[in-house]
Amino acid sequence: MKNDSSVAALADALRTDVRRLNPGERLPSSRALVERHRVSPVTVSRALGLLAAEGLVVTRPGSGAFAAERPPAGGEPADLGWQAVALGDRSVDPAGVAGLLTPAPDGVVALSGGYLHPSLQPARALAAAAARAARRPDAWELPPLGGIPELRAWFARTVGGAVSPADVLITSGGQQSMTTVLRAMLPPGAPVLVESPTYLGVLAVARASGLHPVPVPVDADGVRPGLLAEAFAMSGARAFYCQPSFHNPTGTVLSAERRAKVLDVARAAGAFVIEDDYARHLGIAAPPPPLIAQDAGGRVVHIASLTKATAPSLRIAAVIARGPVAERIRATQLVEEFFPARPLQETLLELVSSPGWARHLRAVRAALRARRDAVRTALARELPELRVNHPAGGLHLWVRLPDGVDDTALAEAALRAGVLVSAGRPFFPAEPPAPHLRISYGTAASEQELAEGVRRLTAVLRS
The missing domain is CATH 1.10.10.10 (Winged helix-like DNA-binding domain superfamily/Winged helix DNA-binding domain)
Structure with a gap:
C-alpha cells in the first residue's frame, strides 16, 4: 500500500x-x-x-x-440524459461490494475486508508458480473447455465424496461463479432463499440479476431447517444459497444434524442448494465435509474458491454439479465469458501441486488462530459488554452490539477515528433483528495493529 x-x-x-x-x-x-x-x-x-x-x-x-496533445478547451458537455430513458428503471448497486474491496486509507487500521493481509499471502510461491506456468509451451493456448484436466481432478479430490473430474467446471473466481450459477438456474423475477445475514456479494449479484433474495435466519448452528422449509413453501423458491462452513459474516459452521435436514428440506421442495465453500482452506479447526459429498441426487451445486487462501487476483474457482443443471451452468459460462485465462489455471495448478502449498495452509491457520484470539482477548478486556462469537475458521468475528446502537453510524464514526469495521446491517437481506459489527482479523498487518484497532473502536463506543 x-x-x-x-x-x-x-x-x-x-x-x-x-x-x-x-x-x-x-x-x-x-x-x-x-x-x-x-x-x-x-x-x-x-x-x-x-x-x-x-x-x-x-x-x-x-x-x-x-x-500529449491537449483536447480543445471549452464547449458544452455532452447531454447524456437520454440514457436514463433507454436504460429503464433497473439498477445495479455496487456500494456494498465496492466498500469491501476499497483499501483502508493510510493510517487507518483495517478490521474489515475479504482477503488475507499481504504478509499472509503466498507471494513468493505464487511468483514461482506463475513463472513455471508461463514457461509451459501451451501456456497461452486455448484451454480445454471446462478447465485443464489436472486442475479439475485436484478440485474433485479435494471435495471428496462421489465427485469426479467430469463434474468440475473451472471458473473465474467465486464471485463470477455465483453470477454464472444464479443466472443459469433462475430467471429474472424469481425468488432465491439466502441465509440471514449473508455475504454482501450474493445479495448484489442476485439483485443485479433481477432476483428477489428471501431471508432465512441463522443461529449458532447455522440456518434453521424449520424456517427453511417454511420459506420454500411460502416463496415457491427453487434454490437456496448458503455457506455451511465458516459462514460470512457470522463464522458459524452448519451442524452435522442440520446438514442432513437441509438436504431433506431441499429434496421435499424439489429445489437446489447452492453451497458456497469459499473458506474451506481458512479453517482454524478442520471443517466437516461439504454438503455435496453427502448429496447423491445432484441437488447440491458446489462453489469452491481458493482466492481467499491465496491472493485477490488469483481469480480461479470451480463449480461442481451433476446432471442437466451442470450442462446449463457450463453453457452459461461459455456464452458469457468463454473460459478462465489459462495462465491463471496453470499457475493455480502449479501452486497447489507444490510442497509449499501444505506449508502455506498450516502457516495461515496458525496465524488466523493467533489473530482471532488476540482480537477476542482485546474486545473482552476493553468492551466486556459486547457479545463476540468464537469462529472455528474464516476471517471474521460477528459482534452483537447493545440494543439501540446504530451500527452504520458507529462504523462511520470508527472510520473517522482511524479504524475500518463493517456495519452488520448491509449483510441482512431485510430488516436486521439487532445491531452488529463484522470485525475481520485476517486483514490487518499484525496482532499489535489488531489491538490498536480495538483500542480505537473502544474510544468511539465509549464516546
Whole structure:
C-alpha cells in the first residue's frame, strides 16, 4: 500500500509539471525523476504509466516521455440524459461490494475486508508458480473447455465424496461463479432463499440479476431447517444459497444434524442448494465435509474458491454439479465469458501441486488462530459488554452490539477515528433483528495493529 501511495504522490506531482509543458515537450528522464523525487525506478515507471493511461503523456521507448496533445478547451458537455430513458428503471448497486474491496486509507487500521493481509499471502510461491506456468509451451493456448484436466481432478479430490473430474467446471473466481450459477438456474423475477445475514456479494449479484433474495435466519448452528422449509413453501423458491462452513459474516459452521435436514428440506421442495465453500482452506479447526459429498441426487451445486487462501487476483474457482443443471451452468459460462485465462489455471495448478502449498495452509491457520484470539482477548478486556462469537475458521468475528446502537453510524464514526469495521446491517437481506459489527482479523498487518484497532473502536463506543 505504501508503494501505491508513492506512485499516486509522484503522479500528482508530475501532472502539475506536465500541464506547464507544451504538447510534444519532453519530461525529465527517468533517472532525473528518481533523483529529484527520491523514489525507485519502478515507482517512476508506474507513475508515468498512470499519466499515459490518462492521456496526459506519451511514452516512446528509448526516447522518454512527452506531454500529449491537449483536447480543445471549452464547449458544452455532452447531454447524456437520454440514457436514463433507454436504460429503464433497473439498477445495479455496487456500494456494498465496492466498500469491501476499497483499501483502508493510510493510517487507518483495517478490521474489515475479504482477503488475507499481504504478509499472509503466498507471494513468493505464487511468483514461482506463475513463472513455471508461463514457461509451459501451451501456456497461452486455448484451454480445454471446462478447465485443464489436472486442475479439475485436484478440485474433485479435494471435495471428496462421489465427485469426479467430469463434474468440475473451472471458473473465474467465486464471485463470477455465483453470477454464472444464479443466472443459469433462475430467471429474472424469481425468488432465491439466502441465509440471514449473508455475504454482501450474493445479495448484489442476485439483485443485479433481477432476483428477489428471501431471508432465512441463522443461529449458532447455522440456518434453521424449520424456517427453511417454511420459506420454500411460502416463496415457491427453487434454490437456496448458503455457506455451511465458516459462514460470512457470522463464522458459524452448519451442524452435522442440520446438514442432513437441509438436504431433506431441499429434496421435499424439489429445489437446489447452492453451497458456497469459499473458506474451506481458512479453517482454524478442520471443517466437516461439504454438503455435496453427502448429496447423491445432484441437488447440491458446489462453489469452491481458493482466492481467499491465496491472493485477490488469483481469480480461479470451480463449480461442481451433476446432471442437466451442470450442462446449463457450463453453457452459461461459455456464452458469457468463454473460459478462465489459462495462465491463471496453470499457475493455480502449479501452486497447489507444490510442497509449499501444505506449508502455506498450516502457516495461515496458525496465524488466523493467533489473530482471532488476540482480537477476542482485546474486545473482552476493553468492551466486556459486547457479545463476540468464537469462529472455528474464516476471517471474521460477528459482534452483537447493545440494543439501540446504530451500527452504520458507529462504523462511520470508527472510520473517522482511524479504524475500518463493517456495519452488520448491509449483510441482512431485510430488516436486521439487532445491531452488529463484522470485525475481520485476517486483514490487518499484525496482532499489535489488531489491538490498536480495538483500542480505537473502544474510544468511539465509549464516546
